[in-house]
Amino acid sequence: MRLIHDGASGPTALKPAPATAGAATTAGAAGAAAAGAAVRRTARVRRRATHRSVRDHILHALPCLAALLTAALIGFLIIYILVMGIPHISPDLFSITYNSVNVSLMPALINTVLMTLLALAFAVPIGLGGAIFLAEYARRGNRLVGLIRIAADTLAGVPSIVYGLFGLLFFVTMLGWRMSLLAGACTLAIMILPLIISTAEEALRAVPDAWREGSFGLGAGRLRTVGRILLPSALPGILAGVILGIGRIVGESAALIYTAGTATSLPTSLFDSTRTLSVHMYVLASEGLHLEKTYATAVVLLLLVLLINTASVVLARRLSRKVRNV
Amino acid sequence: MQKSAGALRERLAFIAFATAATLCVVAVLLICAFLLINGLPTLLREGPFAFIGNTTWQPATDTYGIFSMVVGSLYVTAGALVLGVPLGLLTAIYLSRFAKARTKRLLQPAVELLAGIPSVVYGFFGLVVIVPLIRQLFKVQGMGILAASIVLGIMILPTIIAVSKAALDAVPSSYYEGALALGASHERCVFSIIVPAALSGVVASVILGVGRAIGETMAVVMVVGNQVRMPVGIFEGVRTMTANIVLEMGYAADLHRQALIATALVLLIFILVINLLFSLLRKKARG
Known part of the structure; x- marks a missing residue:
């Protein structure tokens, strides 16, 4: 008889990989149900047999x-x-222009979308390219690979206020972009780069080697294999990482206050100052003038982020199911 | 002819991908270089030890010492650990070894959800719930080390839980079975065998939590009080390094601005040391 720790958690213990615990497949659950009954019986016996102090x-x-x-x-x-x-939450909270009476979050919401798109436009190609290099091109023990990993780990740990300060010194001051949409987006792009790289690399590595070998065997080169075989099958995982990155962008405030500024109007060019929803929320909360509107803004921000993160989890789960079915 | 065109394309692709990957390294170097160039002059002018060791921060008289803020950051972080680590570790133990499959399916996504909540929302929650609560319970002003510690304690929970749980899950089942065969109860097995076996992973989760707590800005600014002084009690306000930067960067100029950048440099050094410890531990955990 196999030993399983607690009767109730039997189905989990039966599964081979703990990493997949969150996504119990229906097939697995059906098989485990029968085993579960037996497990519960032994657990009951065991519980009576061992002395519980x-x-x-x-x-x-x-x-x-x-x-x-x-x-x-x-x-x-x-x-x-x-x-x-x-x-x-009232209609005037969503007026197209902000003033101190309606405290509209609409401009901030639109800015958040613009900021996100712009930051992704920088971060996704670079991050994806980096991940492809790490997963498919770099040879084992390559010096550069070690260095890149250390750099990515370091970037992942840097606090967002330090990113904000760097953005202020580099993009805003040195490149002379002023506090702007562009400066904010570039700062955010660097911030989410390690996240994009690590999730995309993981997704690429999850593609079975047989697929690569099959593609090479049919005469495809490395680039074609990456483009036609690996990227399509790793897409859910890559997207899950990108969506996680969107979640971080939407929630970010410390990195943006001194790079994108806090202007309340909609930007007319890349070099206009804007505030995203999180920064808007921070300004409202620290002003303390419109408590009710602040609560309402918090709801919108919270729901937005929760929605984004749930989408990421669902996608990642779909990937793990797909890989298991291969 | 066609083959060479293909080879050229492969070559170009390789270069493009390698460049993209190297940009990470470039970014790290740029960040370090810019903070060093802009922060080092002040650090050297004041003397690095005087800058970190002096408790007087008076931009009006061009006196810059961040000791009280370093201590403030450490107090708030320690408070967050005192509250967050036991709760997080025990929750991780529950998720890894005690939870029913169904509870786990509910609680685990909920914890992940906590990780995604923006820091301004945490800060706002602290401002409207935790600070008034402390004010009523202890008849004090409310904003201070305790409020910030509670907010940060909640914020580091998902990190502690996720990393600790992964470490606990990775303990080979033969350890557990061996202990059970020797007659130990389930609880005894978990607390005497599995938790010690996963210790390096648990410590790694704590270090990661320290990194998150010490670098957190917006949530802390909103609840910590921000007075520049040495900590006088857990109900009284202090200022952290991160809060100092975000509060004064908006209007700082010249030397004052450089002093703030030097503050960020000190913060970055703290973070780099923490990262180093974490990666060493992870390496050790992998054997």
Whole structure:
């Protein structure tokens, strides 16, 4: 009889890879159901057989309480913002121009979309190219690869305020772009670069080697293999990373305050100052004048980010299912 | 003829991809270079140890010392760890070894969700919920180390949980089975065998949490009070390095501006050390 730790978590223990825990396939669940009954029986036997002291009960209660507290915190945070904000969402919050009476978030929302598109236009080609190099072109033990990895890891850990300061010194001051859409987008592009690279590389590496060999065997070159075979099949994973990057851009504020500025109007050129929704939210919250509108803005921002992140998770899950079916 | 055209295309593609990959390195070098060039003069003028060790920050008299802010950052980060690490680790243990499949399917995405919430929303939540709560409970002003620690404690939860859980999941099942065969209970196995076996991963999660907490700006600015002074109590306000930059960069000029950049340089050095520790630990964890 196979030993499985807790009766209830039997199906999880049966699965080979812990990384796939979140996405139990229906096929797996069906198979596990039968095994689950047997597991529960042995668990019951085991529980009677082993002596459970007071200490065991405490050690059991602690993680359960902690998980409960974590869940309660998450629930309270999100529900509190929603409950306080939704009643204050009004049509004038979405007026096309901002003034201090309607406190419209519409210009900021449009700016967020523009900023995101522009930042992605820089970050995605570079990040994808870098990932292709790391996953498909670089030879093992290549010095450059080690250096690139260290650099990407470093970039991933740099706080966003440092990015903001760098953007201010380089794009805004030295290149003379002033606080602008372009300066903000370039700063954000550098910020999400490591994320794009690591997720795209992982997605490329998840493509089975047999596909590469098949393509090479049919006479395709490396570039054609990348373009026709690898990129299409790694697409969900790459997209999941890009969407995660969008989530970070939309939520970012510290890197933007001194690179894109806080102008409330819509930009007419790449060199106009703009504020994104997060920066708008920060300005509102620190002014403290329009508490109700701030709650409403928080709801819009929160829902937007949650939607984006959920889309990423769904895509990543689809990828892992696809790879498993191969 | 056709073959050489293909070879040329391959060559060009290789160069393009390699250039894209190298841009990461260029970005890191640029960031370091710009902070060094702009921050180093002040650092040298004040003397690096005086700059970090002096508690007086008075732009009006051109006196720049960031010691109180370094200590402020460390206090707030320590507070976040005290609150976030036990909760996060225990939740990770629950998710990895105690949770039913269905609970796990609900709780895990919820934790991931927490990671995606923008820092301004956390800051706002701190401002409208946590600060008033502290004010009522302890009859103090409310903004201060405790409020910032609570907000940061919640913010580092997803990092702690995800990295610790991965480490706990990676412990070979033979460890668990061996302990069980020797008659240990499930709880005993988890806490005496699995958690110690995953220790380096858990420590790595804490280090990553430190990096996130010390670098967090907007959420902290909104709840920490921002007074430039040495910490006097957990209910009183301090200013962190990140808050200092974001608060004063808007109007700073000349020497004052350089001093702020030097602050960012010190912050970056902290982060680089933390990153180094993390990658060393990860290397060790992999064996």
